[in-house]
Amino acid sequence: MTSPLTTGADARTRKGPGGVALSLALLPALAVVLILFGGGFALGIVQALGYLPGAGLGEWSLAHFARVLSDPDFLHSFLLTLYIAGASTVIAAGISIPAALGLASLSKRSRVIHFIFQMPLTVPHLVIAIAVMFMLAPAGLLSRAATGAGWIASPADFPLLINDAWGIGIILTYVWKEIPFITLMLLAVLRHTGRDLLDVGRTLKADAWQRFRYITLPIIFPALGAASLIVFAYTFGAFEVPFLLGQTYPMTLPVWAYKHYSDIDLMARPEGIATGIVIALVVMAAVILAQVLTKAARKRGLIA
Amino acid sequence: MKKSSRRFFGSIVGATVGLPFLSLVLWSFAERWFYPALWPQAWGLRAWRYITSTAGFQVMTAIGHSVVVAAVTAAIAVVIAVPAGRALGQYDFKGKDLVSVLLTLPIIVPPLCVAMGLHLWFIRLGLAETYAGVIGVHLTFCLPYAIFVLWGVFANYNPDFEDQARSLGASRAVVMARVMLPMILPGISVAALFAFLLSWSQYLSTLIIGGGRVTTLPVLLFALMGSGDRPVAAAVSLVFVAPAFIALLFSARHLGNRSLAGVR
Amino acid sequence: MKRNSISVAVLLMLAAFALAAPSHAATQTPVANSWDAVVAEARGQTVDWFMYGGMPSANAYVNGYVAPQVKAKYDITLRQGPVKDIAEVVGKMVIEKQAGKASGGHVDLMWINGENFRTCKRNGLLYGPFADRLPNQQYVNWEKPSVYNDFGEPVDGLESPWGAAQVVMIYDTARVAQPPRTVGDLLTWIKAHPGRFAYPAPPDFTGSVFVRHIFYHVAGDVARWQGPFQPAALDQAASETYRVLGDLAPYLWRQGKTYPESPVRLNTLFADGEVDFSFSYHQAEASRNIIDGLFPDTVRTYVFDEGTIANTHFVAIPFNAADTAGAMVVANFLLSPEAQLKKADPDVWGDFPAIDPARLPAEWRERFEAQPRGPATLSDAELQSHQLPEPPSKILIKLEKGWQQHVLKGR
Numbered sequence: 001m002t003s004p005l006t007t008g009a010d011a012r013t014r015k016g017p018g019g020v021a022l023s024l025a026l027l028p029a030l031a032v033v034l035i036l037f038g039g040g041f042a043l044g045i046v047q048a049l050g051y052l053p054g055a056g057l058g059e060w061s062l063a064h065f066a067r068v069l070s071d072p073d074f075l076h077s078f079l080l081t082l083y084i085a086g087a088s089t090v091i092a093a094g095i096s097i098p099a100a101l102g103l104a105s106l107s108k109r110s111r112v113i114h115f116i117f118q119m120p121l122t123v124p125h126l127v128i129a130i131a132v133m134f135m136l137a138p139a140g141l142l143s144r145a146a147t148g149a150g151w152i153a154s155p156a157d158f159p160l161l162i163n164d165a166w167g168i169g170i171i172l173t174y175v176w177k178e179i180p181f182i183t184l185m186l187l188a189v190l191r192h193t194g195r196d197l198l199d200v201g202r203t204l205k206a207d208a209w210q211r212f213r214y215i216t217l218p219i220i221f222p223a224l225g226a227a228s229l230i231v232f233a234y235t236f237g238a239f240e241v242p243f244l245l246g247q248t249y250p251m252t253l254p255v256w257a258y259k260h261y262s263d264i265d266l267m268a269r270p271e272g273i274a275t276g277i278v279i280a281l282v283v284m285a286a287v288i289l290a291q292v293l294t295k296a297a298r299k300r301g302l303i304a
Numbered sequence: 305m306k307k308s309s310r311r312f313f314g315s316i317v318g319a320t321v322g323l324p325f326l327s328l329v330l331w332s333f334a335e336r337w338f339y340p341a342l343w344p345q346a347w348g349l350r351a352w353r354y355i356t357s358t359a360g361f362q363v364m365t366a367i368g369h370s371v372v373v374a375a376v377t378a379a380i381a382v383v384i385a386v387p388a389g390r391a392l393g394q395y396d397f398k399g400k401d402l403v404s405v406l407l408t409l410p411i412i413v414p415p416l417c418v419a420m421g422l423h424l425w426f427i428r429l430g431l432a433e434t435y436a437g438v439i440g441v442h443l444t445f446c447l448p449y450a451i452f453v454l455w456g457v458f459a460n461y462n463p464d465f466e467d468q469a470r471s472l473g474a475s476r477a478v479v480m481a482r483v484m485l486p487m488i489l490p491g492i493s494v495a496a497l498f499a500f501l502l503s504w505s506q507y508l509s510t511l512i513i514g515g516g517r518v519t520t521l522p523v524l525l526f527a528l529m530g531s532g533d534r535p536v537a538a539a540v541s542l543v544f545v546a547p548a549f550i551a552l553l554f555s556a557r558h559l560g561n562r563s564l565a566g567v568r
Numbered sequence: 569m570k571r572n573s574i575s576v577a578v579l580l581m582l583a584a585f586a587l588a589a590p591s592h593a594a595t596q597t598p599v600a601n602s603w604d605a606v607v608a609e610a611r612g613q614t615v616d617w618f619m620y621g622g623m624p625s626a627n628a629y630v631n632g633y634v635a636p637q638v639k640a641k642y643d644i645t646l647r648q649g650p651v652k653d654i655a656e657v658v659g660k661m662v663i664e665k666q667a668g669k670a671s672g673g674h675v676d677l678m679w680i681n682g683e684n685f686r687t688c689k690r691n692g693l694l695y696g697p698f699a700d701r702l703p704n705q706q707y708v709n710w711e712k713p714s715v716y717n718d719f720g721e722p723v724d725g726l727e728s729p730w731g732a733a734q735v736v737m738i739y740d741t742a743r744v745a746q747p748p749r750t751v752g753d754l755l756t757w758i759k760a761h762p763g764r765f766a767y768p769a770p771p772d773f774t775g776s777v778f779v780r781h782i783f784y785h786v787a788g789d790v791a792r793w794q795g796p797f798q799p800a801a802l803d804q805a806a807s808e809t810y811r812v813l814g815d816l817a818p819y820l821w822r823q824g825k826t827y828p829e830s831p832v833r834l835n836t837l838f839a840d841g842e843v844d845f846s847f848s849y850h851q852a853e854a855s856r857n858i859i860d861g862l863f864p865d866t867v868r869t870y871v872f873d874e875g876t877i878a879n880t881h882f883v884a885i886p887f888n889a890a891d892t893a894g895a896m897v898v899a900n901f902l903l904s905p906e907a908q909l910k911k912a913d914p915d916v917w918g919d920f921p922a923i924d925p926a927r928l929p930a931e932w933r934e935r936f937e938a939q940p941r942g943p944a945t946l947s948d949a950e951l952q953s954h955q956l957p958e959p960p961s962k963i964l965i966k967l968e969k970g971w972q973q974h975v976l977k978g979r
Contacts, residue, residue, distance in 0.1 A: 025387035037410040037444040044421025122548040124505030127541040131324030139339040139840030147340040155842045163826045237414025276417035336861040339840040427667040527621035527650035
């Protein structure tokens with residue numbers, strides 16, 4: 001498996017300097033991942049299964065998972081979260097492809113555009129969510145501009161774009177934030193390999209669409225897929241943006257998980273953790289599904 | 305790209321990126337700004353005075369906490385990621401795929417789950433509400449990102465120079481410091497910047513493990529946001545963006561033409 | 569074996585960071601007997617006071633006035649820990665109790681009342697009783713029901729009063745000339761002006777108190793909920809409350825499909841002209857917002873003819889607080905006439921005093937009486953003649969949960 005973030009790098013791998021040296025080099029990293037991440041995840045599962053010695057929860061049971069999954073609101077929240085994560089990913093990826101092609105064709109002199117393009121990467125989600133709120137709220141900047149132009153008479157005429165049923169504010173926030181992420185991943189690949197093949201394509205008289213479909217797309221596909229998966233995973237499990245810009249009800253799964261977790265009713269905590277585990281499982285399932293689909297597509301020659 | 309289309313492309317990018325910041329700057333200096341005014345009706349420094357004097361201590365403390373957490377997380381992540389990245393980028397070995405999967409998991413599993421799982425045990429170990437605890441949680445997802453960056457760097461790294469230096473009699477340490485380090489320095493900057501930014505913008509896992517004691521900027525911003533005092537929220541938001549932005553400016557020098565591919 | 573050495577290495581590493589973390593006295597020393605000894609012990613302590621952070625006036629009072637005062641007077645470093653909701657801190661203490669962390673806790677003082685106090689008291693999360701040991705208790709009128717009972721829960725010296733507040737309706741005279749003066753008239757007004765009213769979604773504190781006003785309105789008598797009552801009567805009144813609110817939903821802002829999540833979000837809607845009313849569990853907040861330029865100058869407040877709900881808010885010390893002596897000294901300072909007078913200043917906060925001016929020396933009493941009022945704050949006489957008590961927390965929690973089920977989710 002190629003790592004999602006090194007696609008396009010041509011590994012100059014060689015036979016190792018011996019198992020001991022390699023193990024030593026990898027040991028600290030694996031220790032952190034296995035103990036802190038693996039441990040945290042495992043302890044989460046243990047607690048979600050109701051095992052909590054010292055708190056009167058000494059029995060293993062699936063009751064917490066059952067309560068979460070059988071809650072009439074669960075399906076609602078799950079679908080909402082899936083929709084928001086899916087829409088954000090698809091829109092961001094869709095815009096990123098032309099953006100990456102555009103950036104790739106810019107000369108090196110356009111470093112300012114590059115720099116500006118990278119700025120959203122440094123902006124925390126929380127900040128952009130607040131800015132989006134300022135702009136898109138029913139009495140926000142956009143609504144004021146529309147009022148000034150005489151298109152609407154009062155904030156009530158302005159379409160609801162935040163705290164709305166369709167999560168438009170949330171999706172826009174994610175799209176703004178994730179386009180540079182995906183684009184720069186694609187750009188790294190395009191810089192490496194794109195040019196020569198496109199020249200070949202041109203000499204073979206392939207038209208623009210053909211060059212895109214049969215040369216560019218296959219080249220960027222692995223990076224696009226990896227970046228999209230990371231974006232999907234992030235947006236499916238993130239709390240801040242839907243908390244600030246989401247509807248009162250239904251809420252997304254991460255908001256639900258934290259609400260339960262921080263409830264002063266102790267019995268709600270394992271349910272919060274169980275919801276967290278469900279989120280993790282969904283994300284993992286999405287990644288595995290993507291791998292399987294990619295393999296199948298590759299076998300049938302649909303992608304390179 | 306033609307000059308005109310470059311202008312067009314540039315202005316779309318500029319406007320999309322700039323507008324949100326513009327709204328934050330305007331609000332932070334607005335003294336009175338009622339609907340439907342498109343422009344603040346009165347300007348003032350109330351919000352900036354509030355966050356520099358009244359809440360000044362809190363904001364400074366929060367900046368301090370955020371910087372310590374993010375910088376230490378980034379430093380540890382890089383120190384651990386360099387040998388791991390070199391092993392993964394330079395050599396083929398049994399179990400490499402498994403390592404790759406193990407490193408991918410923390411990137412896709414939300415920190416929320418890990419933090420909730422670790423919380424109770426961190427309290428028992430005395431790690432809850434400490435820098436150590438918060439940094440520990442942040443490392444779970446910052447470290448894999450740093451490793452993937454350095455993996456990519458070492459995949460393109462040619463160790464022949466090291467052999468040459470060694471044949472000229474340089475010691476192991478000298479080879480590391482004088483040959484390897486300068487060559488991978490841009491990669492290290494990117495990895496450190498990644499880890500720094502990821503940790504910097506983390507909210508929920510910090511809140512759960514830091515428990516209101518390690519109040520980083522996002523935790524403070526959330527508490528102040530509850531007030532809906534828009535000028536104050538805007539001013540704190542700008543303070544929140546500034547250090548990360550400065551970090552980007554600084555590393556932009558190191559990065560050269562390299563982009564921040566992979567940062568989120 | 570290998571696994572073991574890995575975990576040892578990581579624990580060592582983590583222990584190394586722990587040393588870099590802010591250090592704190594780890595043991596809870598028993599607090600000395602005399603007040604002088606408490607003050608002496610408090611010297612040099614750092615008191616971490618956790619409170620709702622979304623109220624700029626309270627933030628300014630605590631950080632800009634109380635902190636420098638206790639530093640100068642008692643050499644206590646006071647740090648405010650602003651939180652979204654104090655329930656977060658209560659939840660954290662529940663987990664700490666569960667994890668067996670009985671001392672060295674980071675929270676020394678909490679701003680609390682109502683259901684959170686009840687949760688703390690019932691789960692043994694509070695230090696004390698300590699309130700009766702504070703010298704400034706002499707100024708508190710403990711005979712008052714809203715002081716000895718916090719939302720129907722006996723205080724028992726486990727918290728010390730800090731201030732008092734009353735719900736007021738907020739409107740803009742430039743938009744609404746004649747506001748509806750009773751809850752019934754308000755309901756009629758909302759139906760006649762669709763989309764122009766909103767209330768924050770319970771369990772938000774302010775949204776929740778709005779629901780209780782409706783509850784009192786449909787239940788008729790207020791006094792019957794203070795003593796023992798029939799559960800069936802409560803169920804009946806609660807269902808009627810949900811029915812009224814459910815019928816109201818289509819006439820609310822955004823047809824009741826979404827609710828503002830906080831009172832200040834409601835204030836924003838009000839300031840932006842999206843809705844015509846706001847309301848606050850704080851009689852002076854509107855004046856404060858006018859001074860800060862967040863509300864137009866034409867904004868005024870009023871209370872319903874049948875009255876509005878008022879309560880007392882308190883400070884309490886957690887069971888595992890590290891600096892109990894310091895926390896007690898701060899709690900005592902908060903009750904001092906000068907601290908209470910400063911808090912009552914509309915330019916600062918405008919909170920009702922927790923102490924009874926009648927119990928003060930004449931000189932202080934005059935200074936309280938001479939206190940200016942904000943442009944939109946009603947007179948004490950007007951407010952105090954229109955006060956309703958909070959119902960017991962049990963009713964409050966039932967209404968909050970029921971609202972989620974029946975009004976929000978429409979079941």
